Amino acid sequence: FTVASVVCAHEVRKSPEKLFFVLNMYTSLMDAIPALWNVFHADSISRDAEGLLAKLKDSATEIVKELRSLVQNYSSQRAVHEQDGGITSLTAYLMRYIRLLMNHKSSLDTMLGHGHTDDLLTVEVINPTGHLVFEFIADLDSVLEKQSESFSSKELQCLFLMNNTHFILQEVKQSDVRLIVGSRWIGKRQDRFKKHMKGYLSASWGPVISNLETAKSTSPSKSLRTNVFSFLHSSPTPVQNFSWSFDETCQTQMSWKVPSPVLREELRGEILAFLTRAYHAHLERVKKSIKGNAADFKPEWKSKINGLF
Secondary structure (H helix, E strand, C coil): CHHHHHHHHCCCCCCCCCCHHHHHHHHHHHHHHHHHHHHCCHHHHHHHHHHHHEEEEEEEHHHHHHHHHHHHHHHHHHCHHCCCCCCCCCHHHHHHHHHHHHHHHHHHHHHCCCCCCCCHCCCCCCCCCHHHHHHHHHHHHHHHHHHHHCCHHHHHHHHHHHHHHHHHHHHCCCCHHHHHHHHHHHHHHHHHHHHHHHHHHHHHHHHHHHHHHHHHHCCHHHHHHHHHHHHHCCCCHHHHHHHHHHHHHHHHHCCCCCCHHHHHHHHHHHHHHHHHHHHHHHHHHHCCCCCHHHHHHHHHHHHHHHHCC
8 A cells, every 4th residue: 555655646756657557556456455355354444445546546647648748749859850751759659658558458447437527538439548549649640740840851751751650550550459449540540641652752753753744745846846956955855854853862862761661662662663654654655665665774763762761
């Protein structure tokens, strides 16, 4: 009882990690009460135990509120300084924290679900732990969106959000958290991930393939005049502009990070497919052999793309 009193003392700092000590103490005390009653047969035992359980519940609620406040007000210069689009330390910490909470779900449901009408439990969900998980991830999403605005380019912003969204999704799917959030939430999260990937491809590689698409809108007479002018002044061809833009983009993104090996390979494949489709379409428009041209470029593209991230 003395240890339990110290654990939930108001003057003790409510650090996020302390929640696990509170949960362990709560579970231990709940398990011990029947044995204590059988030994002592004293009403004071029950009163003292109930009083301590109530204090532990209050302490857990305070810690949860403090953690949510820390997340909501989180500020880090790491993303701004490194400019690599990787996973933030907050994302890694909070998702590990949520996974560890699953080991205490029963106690946490009891502690957060009784006698509290605050904003922790305003939304109807399956259980208090489930609502808490949703709130934590929603807070994290808000922080990530805000941090993404600090990046120097739209493509790096999309890569940053894609990396962190993918990490959150994998942490959920590979743990018991998936049983809490449900398949509908996972589906929405996958849609969000695909949206960020599509945004990255469009922002990063859209300008590259635009060099090939300019020829599509050129009329035959204008094309003839342009060809004569290009011959006299040695202007670069759309393919040359495409190649230069591709090299420049690869060089810019060489230091960007995709920590997940699975996502890294998937993204490289999406980039290659994105470029290849545009190049094939260009060759068809200018009536050139796809086999004799695209096949020559593809190994070089793949080699450079495989050096990214």
